[in-house]
Amino acid sequence: MLRIRNLEAGYGPLRVLKGVSLHISPGEVVAIIGANGAGKTTLLKTIAGILAPQAGSIALDGAEIAAVAAERIVARGCALVPEGRHVFGNMTIRENLILGGYACRRRGAKCPSIHEGLEAVYGLFPILRERCGQLAGTLSGGQQQMLAIGRALMSQPRLLMMDEPSLGVAPLVVRDLYAAVAALKQRGMTILLVEQNARAALAVADRGYVIETGQVVLEGQSWELADNPEVRRAYLGKEYSRVDEDNNHGSNRAV
Ligand SMILES: Nc1ncnc2c1ncn2[C@@H]1O[C@H](COP(=O)(O)OP(=O)(O)OP(=O)(O)O)[C@@H](O)[C@H]1O
Ligand SMILES: [Mg+2]
Numbered sequence: 092m093l094r095i096r097n098l099e100a101g102y103g104p105l106r107v108l109k110g111v112s113l114h115i116s117p118g119e120v121v122a123i124i125g126a127n128g129a130g131k132t133t134l135l136k137t138i139a140g141i142l143a144p145q146a147g148s149i150a151l152d153g154a155e156i157a158a159v160a161a162e163r164i165v166a167r168g169c170a171l172v173p174e175g176r177h178v179f180g181n182m183t184i185r186e187n188l189i190l191g192g193y194a195c196r197r198r199g200a201k202c203p204s205i206h207e208g209l210e211a212v213y214g215l216f217p218i219l220r221e222r223c224g225q226l227a228g229t230l231s232g233g234q235q236q237m238l239a240i241g242r243a244l245m246s247q248p249r250l251l252m253m254d255e256p257s258l259g260v261a262p263l264v265v266r267d268l269y270a271a272v273a274a275l276k277q278r279g280m281t282i283l284l285v286e287q288n289a290r291a292a293l294a295v296a297d298r299g300y301v302i303e304t305g306q307v308v309l310e311g312q313s314w315e316l317a318d319n320p321e322v323r324r325a326y327l328g329k330e331y332s333r334v335d336e337d338n339n340h341g342s343n344r345a346v
Contacts, residue, residue, distance in 0.1 A: 092115050092116060092117045092119075092151070092152060092249065092250060092281050093114060093115045093138070093149070093150070093151055093169075093250060093281075093283070094113075094114045094148075094149075094150045095111060095112055095113050095114070095138070095147065095148070095149050095150075096112050096147055096148045096150075097110045097111075097112055097146065097147040097148070098110065098111045098112070098134070098137065098144055098146070098147035098148070098149065099111075099144065099145040099146040099147050100133055100134075100136075100137040100142055100143070100144045100145055100147075101133065101145060102133075102142075106145065106305070107130045107133040107305050108130050108133055108134060108137065108144075108305045109304070109305040109306050110146075110147070110306065111130075111134060111147070111302070111305070111306065111307055112307065113300050113307060113310070115250070115281060115283055116281075117249075117279075117281055118276075118279050118280075118281055119281055119282075119297050119298065120272070120276050120281075120282040120284060120295055120296045120297050121282070121283050121284065121296060121297065121298050121299065121300070122284045122285075122286060122289075122292035122293055122295075122296035122298070122299035122300070122313065123283065123284070123285045123286070123299070123300050123302055124286060124287075124289045124292060124293070124299055124300070124301045124302070124316070124322070124326055125285075125287070125301060125302035125303060126287065126303070126325070126326075127287070129302045129303055129304060129305070130302055130304070130305040131254070131255075131285040131302060132174050132254055132255075132285070133305075134285070134302070135171055135174075135252050135254050135283070135285055136171075137149070138156075138164075138169065138171075138252065138283075139161055139164055139165075139169065139171040139252065140156065140159055140160055140161035140162075140163070140164040141161050141171075143158070144157050144158075151164075151167060151168075151169055151250070154167075156169075162194065165194040165246050165248075166194050166246075168246075168247070168248050168249035168250060169248060169249070169250045169252070170191075170194075170243040170244070170246045170248035170250070170251055170252065171243065171252045171253075171254065172236075172239045172240050172242075172243045172251070172252065172253040172254060172256065173239070173254055174254035174255050174258065174285075175258075176232075176235045176236055176238070176239040177239065178227040178228075178230075178235050178238050178239055178242070179227055180226065180227050180228025181226055181227075181228060182226065182227060183223065183224050183225060183226055183227065184219050184222055184223045184224070184225060184226075184227055184230070184238055185209070185223040185224065187227050187238055187241075187242050188208070188209055188212055188219070188238070188241055188242055188245050189205055189209075189245070190242065190245075191241070191242030191243060191244070191245030191246055192205050192208050192245040192246065193246075194246040195208070195245065195246045195247045202247060203247065205245075208244075208245045208247070209223075209245075211244065212241035212244055212245065215240075215241070215244070215271050215274060215275070216237040216238075216240075216241055216271065218234055218237065219234070219237060219238060219241055222234070231261075231264070232259050232260050232261075232264075233260040233261055233264030233265070233267070233268065234264075236256050236260055236264075236268055237267075237268065237271070240253065240256065240268075240271065244275075248280075249281060250281045250282075250283065251275065251280055251281070251282050251283070252282075252283045252284075252285070253272075253282065253283070253284050253285065254285045255285060255286055255287060255288075256268050256272070256284070256286070257269075257286060257288040257291055258287070258288075265288070265291060269291050269294070269295055272284070272295050273295050276295065284296060287326075289316075289317075289322065289326035289327055290327055290328075293313040293314075293316055293317045294313075296313045297312070297313060298310070298311065298312055298313060299311065299312075299313050299316045301316065301322060301326070309321070309322065
């Protein structure tokens with residue numbers, strides 16, 4: 092569905108991505124793991140057309156999108172849930188969601204009605220239905236993240252990209268968010284998931300890539316990455332090993 096080859100991108104003279112190559116097949120959930128400043132957000136912004144690539148290729152269903160404007164990329168079915176959520180705080184939840192549906196309406200016939208789109212989002216996140224008339228700014232961080240995901244889903248994407256959905260969200264709510272990601276995966280949604288929270292991401296993803304200073308340094312099945320000593324040391328932390336060993340699991344996926 093998405094194939095990226097030798098992608099280079101950055102800000103002015105600063106080159107952040109130094110030749111990134113990766114691919115996502117339809118229905119796959121792929122995690123991008125990396126520390127602060129590794130270039131994860133830069134990668135998603137470049138795919139989404141917010142940042143112009145300096146070199147390389149990005150193909151969506153075989154068509155080059157590297158020089159395509161952001162709104163046209165959304166219209167082609169590739170939606171981004173941005174880092175930090177960026178919901179419109181002084182608009183209601185319902186209004187935020189309806190805004191997300193505009194890109195879909197531009198795509199024409201295949202779009203479900205706004206009502207159907209809203210119902211699907213409310214089905215995934217019932218709290219948004221309860222609060223649909225409330226201003227988005229009054230929601231908790233985790234609820235705003237649900238809204239940001241819902242807003243992206245309103246464009247009826249085929250590829251959903253999420254940038255650090257668990258950032259600044261209480262652990263219990265992270266569990267709810269990831270239950271929703273798992274539900275979307277179950278329905279066949281293709282998802283590119285960027286996280287510093289490697290534990291949560293690898294638990295739901297099929298495959299993953301580790302990015303360091305703008306380069307892919309490791310890739311593999313999620314369980315392979317979770318078993319990798321370097322990944323465990325750098326991204327999964329002591330607590331992860333201890334819980335894992337206490338449970339005496341052969342695989343590190345269960346969290
Ligand atoms: N708008 C910008 N202008 C200039 N440099 C930037 C800009 N945004 C990010 N950078 C730099 O690009 C590098 C990669 O940043 P990026 O935001 O892609 O990292 P990240 O992996 O998403 O990190 P985090 O986990 O903190 O979100 C960093 O060195 C950062 O300082
Ligand atoms: Mg980031």
